[in-house]
Amino acid sequence: MTGAVTPGSGLARALLSVGIALVVAAVIMHLSGYDALSGLAALWAGATGLRAGPPQADGQIAFGAGPFTGHLDVYNLAQSLARSTPLLFTGLSVALGLRAGLFNIGAQGQMIAGALAAAVIGGAGGGTLPGPVHLLLVLCAGALAGAAWGAVPGILRATRGVHEVISTILFNYLATNLATYLVTHGLKDPDPRKMAPQTAAIAPTAHLHPWVAGSNLTAGLLLALVAAMGVACLVRRTSAGFQIRAVGQGLEAARAAGISVPGVMVRAMALAGALAGVAGAIEVMGVHHRYVQGLAGTYGFDGIAVALLGGLNGMGVTLSALFFGALSNGAEFMELETNVPRALAVIVQAIVILCVGVRLARRSLARQVVAAVQDSDEDLLEEEHAGR
Amino acid sequence: MPVGSGETWALSLMVATLYSATPLVLAALGGVLSERAGVINIALEGLILAGAFVGAWAGQSAPIMGLAGAVLAGALIGLLHAFLTQTLRMNPVVSGLGITLLASGVTRYLALRWFEQGFRIDGLPGGLFLGLALILPFVTLLVLHRTRFGVRLRAVGENPESARMAGVAPVPLRYLAVTLSGVLAALAGAYLSMSDAHTFSSNMSAGKGYIALAAVIFGKWHPLGASLGALFFGFFYAVQTQLQISGVQVHWLGVEWTSPFLLDCLPYLMTLAALVSVVGRAVPPAALGKEVE
Numbered sequence: 001m002t003g004a005v006t007p008g009s010g011l012a013r014a015l016l017s018v019g020i021a022l023v024v025a026a027v028i029m030h031l032s033g034y035d036a037l038s039g040l041a042a043l044w045a046g047a048t049g050l051r052a053g054p055p056q057a058d059g060q061i062a063f064g065a066g067p068f069t070g071h072l073d074v075y076n077l078a079q080s081l082a083r084s085t086p087l088l089f090t091g092l093s094v095a096l097g098l099r100a101g102l103f104n105i106g107a108q109g110q111m112i113a114g115a116l117a118a119a120v121i122g123g124a125g126g127g128t129l130p131g132p133v134h135l136l137l138v139l140c141a142g143a144l145a146g147a148a149w150g151a152v153p154g155i156l157r158a159t160r161g162v163h164e165v166i167s168t169i170l171f172n173y174l175a176t177n178l179a180t181y182l183v184t185h186g187l188k189d190p191d192p193r194k195m196a197p198q199t200a201a202i203a204p205t206a207h208l209h210p211w212v213a214g215s216n217l218t219a220g221l222l223l224a225l226v227a228a229m230g231v232a233c234l235v236r237r238t239s240a241g242f243q244i245r246a247v248g249q250g251l252e253a254a255r256a257a258g259i260s261v262p263g264v265m266v267r268a269m270a271l272a273g274a275l276a277g278v279a280g281a282i283e284v285m286g287v288h289h290r291y292v293q294g295l296a297g298t299y300g301f302d303g304i305a306v307a308l309l310g311g312l313n314g315m316g317v318t319l320s321a322l323f324f325g326a327l328s329n330g331a332e333f334m335e336l337e338t339n340v341p342r343a344l345a346v347i348v349q350a351i352v353i354l355c356v357g358v359r360l361a362r363r364s365l366a367r368q369v370v371a372a373v374q375d376s377d378e379d380l381l382e383e384e385h386a387g388r
Numbered sequence: 389m390p391v392g393s394g395e396t397w398a399l400s401l402m403v404a405t406l407y408s409a410t411p412l413v414l415a416a417l418g419g420v421l422s423e424r425a426g427v428i429n430i431a432l433e434g435l436i437l438a439g440a441f442v443g444a445w446a447g448q449s450a451p452i453m454g455l456a457g458a459v460l461a462g463a464l465i466g467l468l469h470a471f472l473t474q475t476l477r478m479n480p481v482v483s484g485l486g487i488t489l490l491a492s493g494v495t496r497y498l499a500l501r502w503f504e505q506g507f508r509i510d511g512l513p514g515g516l517f518l519g520l521a522l523i524l525p526f527v528t529l530l531v532l533h534r535t536r537f538g539v540r541l542r543a544v545g546e547n548p549e550s551a552r553m554a555g556v557a558p559v560p561l562r563y564l565a566v567t568l569s570g571v572l573a574a575l576a577g578a579y580l581s582m583s584d585a586h587t588f589s590s591n592m593s594a595g596k597g598y599i600a601l602a603a604v605i606f607g608k609w610h611p612l613g614a615s616l617g618a619l620f621f622g623f624f625y626a627v628q629t630q631l632q633i634s635g636v637q638v639h640w641l642g643v644e645w646t647s648p649f650l651l652d653c654l655p656y657l658m659t660l661a662a663l664v665s666v667v668g669r670a671v672p673p674a675a676l677g678k679e680v681e
Contacts, residue, residue, distance in 0.1 A: 028497070032497075032498075032501050033501075103481050105485070156663075156664060160663075160664050162660075162663045162664055163605075165430060165481055166598060166601060166602050166605070166659075166663065167660065167663065169595065169598045170598070170602075170656045170659055170660050171660075173595055173652075173653070173656045174653055174656050174657065174660075177649045177650070177652045177653045177656075178649070178650075178653065180649045181647055181649035181650050184647070184649065185643075185644060185647065186642075301489075304485060305489075308482065341496065341497050341500045341501075343493050343496035343497040343500070344493070344497060345493075346489060346492060346493030346496065346497075347490065347493035347494055347497060348493075349489060349493070350486050350487075350489035350490035350492075350493055351486075351490065353482060353485065353486035353489060354472065354478075354482075354483070354486040354487075354490070357472070357478040357479060357482040357483060357486060358472070358476050358478055
């Protein structure tokens with residue numbers, strides 16, 4: 001494939017991509033008749049919670065003095081972090097797939113599968129299970145359902161050669177429609193007053209509780225950070241991770257090294273699916289306390305941008321998820337305050353993908369040159385890049 | 389979709405199949421052109437969306453302007469995909485997804501600014517696009533196999549190095565192929581907004597670009613094969629809509645099989661089944677996705 005997607009960690013170039021995208025966003029706002037400065041200011045305030053001027057409401061913390069007084073809106077910040085939580089999981093899902101050379105566009109469907117399974121298991125037990133056991137069971141249900149939904153495209157790729165880009169996209173549509181069918185039929189909320197397409201509420205023992213009152217920020221964020229470290233360790237330090245990277249580097253070489261390529265493909269896709277499935281479970285446990293239609297939003301697709309901007313490594317994907325979570329929450333705030341459509345965030349995301357894509361391509365070109373000059377292995381190359 | 393009261397169910401299903409297949413055929417032919425030249429084109433989805441938007445927007449003044457605008461937008465976005473993948477050497481899947489996301493975001497943003505709630509356009513008769521979908525597969529076949537351009541295009545998709553030895557520059561040819569591919573996909577979009585819906589709605593392409601791409605693989609990268617694949621998938625779209633219109637209900641094993649949500653799965657499920665059964669025997673162009681200098 002032209003310019004294989006390779007891991008990279010160019011922070012400067014990632015920032016440049018984000019900068020370009022934000023400038024383009026400002027130009028679009030200006031051209032379409034909005035005040036770009038107040039739009040960007042609202043975007044920033046919604047994204048970070050930081051704003052100039054003294055506090056105007058409860059839950060805002062003042063800082064600075066005199067003309068440099070500002071305040072932090074804890075709720076806005078918490079909501080941005082809450083948005084980042086599923087994004088970090090889906091971003092890791094896409095990144096893990098890409099490490100094995102597989103383009104997992106199916107995090108969306110895997111997240112839906114995980115959320116639905118979590119809602120079912122979360123509703124079971126009726127509060128008789130000890131809290132921690134129930135939480136763990138719900139998380140496992142989400143991970144397993146996501147893994148199953150991810151493994152099937154992996155199996156189709158490994159055994160039948162069906163390209164995962166097409167099959168995972170089809171699986172997304174299947175998941176969306178099947179989930180909607182289930183929550184309007186067999187799994188529908190039994191409460192006759194509730195007409196919305198949703199399941200029954202899960203038991204309180206399966207709830208994750210908000211850290212900031214009224215917000216969606218829960219311990220899910222901690223789990224996501226742990227997952228990021230876990231994935232990074234897996235990819236870098238374990239033999240399973242070595243096999244995944246080897247397959248991602250090239251099928252011929254991996255086969256020559258005695259690696260079972262089909263097995264690695266299926267395992268990588270199952271693991272990627274499990275990560276996205278946990279994202280769904282956490283949305284159920286911490287935000288909606290049931291499965292509601294549209295719960296997955298566009299988190300799965302956004303995971304692609306998160307993974308690419310993050311250069312496929314743990315730290316990068318974490319920072320990238322924090323950025324896109326803040327962008328998404330900020331855009332909603334911006335729409336409320338200045339009427340600029342939140343679709344602007346989608347445009348920013350697309351431009352970031354395209355800018356970062358150029359970066360990745362250049363790097364892979366550099367890699368080819370290096371490989372031609374010396375018989376280098378990946379570690380050597382990574383050291384070289386780390387040294388810059 | 390025209391469903392006359394006097395027509396038999398089978399006849400209206402056939403008509404519905406042809407109209408459902410129309411955008412898929414157009415987009416699939418775009419996919420064939422691009423991929424036979426060696427460029428993976430997952431941007432089809434975004435191109436359809438852009439074509440639909442520009443068709444609706446420019447079509448407000450005069451339908452012919454809508455058509456021209458959609459063609460121009462498709463060509464420009466196709467050119468962008470060619471530039472990103474061939475000149476900047478970006479991964480074609482990244483470029484395609486980025487372009488699709490860009491089209492999705494820009495059309496959503498502008499639709500809020502430019503279109504009134506519930507606006508309608510006169511548009512163009514669906515028969516026009518249907519005619520194109522019936523003729524263009526054969527035109528594409530002739531172009532690919534009987535013209536110098538077509539022979540060179542396939543050579544570049546199979547073996548760019550030999551093509552270069554024979555004095556054909558691969559990159560300009562790929563630019564041309566992807567640009568034409570963009571025009572065809574945008575026509576598919578123009579059909580959706582100008583003839584089918586007579587309006588524009590966000591993400592109205594609804595995965596048709598990806599289905600078209602599956603039809604290309606199903607039809608083994610051959611213009612007629614891909615069109616037949618598109619017809620096959622169009623049939624299941626038609627079955628789904630006809631069943632919904634007819635109001636028939638089938639309950640079996642406690643499942644409401646005629647629920648719109650399950651019927652919506654049908655085209656995707658059949659696409660998947662077709663890929664699983666055919667892919668092992670389908671050989672893509674040898675240099676598909678390969679870089680050229």
